[in-house]
Amino acid sequence: SQTIHQWPATLVQPVGSPLSLECTVEGTSNPNLYWYRQAAGRGLQLLFYSVGIGQISSEVPQNLSASRPQDRQFILSSKKLLLSDSGFYLCAWSVGLADYNEQFFGPGTRLTVL
Amino acid sequence: AQTVTQSQPEMSVQEAETVTLSCTYDTSESDYYLFWYKQPPSRQMILVIRQEAYKQQNATENRFSVNFQKAAKSFSLKISDSQLGDAAMYFCAYRREDSNYQLIWGAGTKLIIKP
Structure with a gap:
């Protein structure tokens, strides 16, 4: 069965510091991968x-970037x-070109920037 | 552009009773997919139910069912025999039939279960 991992689970970083969040998927090949951010009490922003x-396709211009160095690895970064x-960062995967292409989510990373 | 609206920021229901969460969407597409996701306090996003727009029959998954009204662009979620474990944020999402990546999300409805 497929599983998706994210780490770290929580992170507290000072303003101006770099960021690296990692997401990996197991049990599938060539998945579509997504990074979302969820602000407190809000919906998901792709x-x-x-x-x-x-x-990599970017939906929102910002100081974040993403990379996919391997088929099942997706990294979110910031300088x-x-x-x-x-916010709360969620990684998700889906099977490309499948009927529903529903997305399956990882456990998320809670990031606090102080 | 497609939009998804969940007009109920919060709903509450007595345990064992039935509750309906509303979702409306705006699109000019004729073929698309709709989803309800649940996000419990653990923050894990879990797929609850899905519906293809070309299917007239409403989807059902155990205690969860939808009322899909394509002409009205409405996609409500009915939870029967509510349980304490149903307490969560519920999100409605829309996916275009010709897109393999884009989900448009509603703002969510917080469901409270009263024991």
């Missing part, structure tokens, strides 16, 4: 998605964090 290695980057 940040990045990837349909293959090295292929300098802002206070507004605080």
Whole structure:
């Protein structure tokens, strides 16, 4: 069966520090991968998605970036964090070109920027 | 552009009773997919139920069912025999049929279960 991992689970970082959040998927090949941010009490905002290695599409211009160095690995990064980057970050995967293509989510990372 | 609206920020229901969460969407597409996701306090996002727009029959998953009204662009979720474990944020989402990545999300409804 497929599983998706995210780490770390929680992170507290000072403003201006770098960021690296990692997401890995097991049990599937060539998944579509997504990074979302969820502000407190709000819905999900799609940040990045990837349909293959090295292929990244950005939905929202910001100081964050994403990379996909391997088929089942998706990394969210920042060179300098802002206070507004605080939030709950969710990674998700889906099977491309499947009927429903529903997305399956990881456990999330709670990021607090101080 | 497609939008998804959940007009109920919060709903409460007595345990064992039935509750309906509303969702409306705006689209000019004729083929698409709709989803309800649940996010409990653990924050794990879990798929509850899904519906294809071309299917007239409403989807059902155990105690969860939808009332899909395509002409009205409405996709409500009914939870029967509510249980304490149903307490969560519920999100409605829309996916275009020709897109393999884009989900449009509603703002969510917080469901409280009263024991």
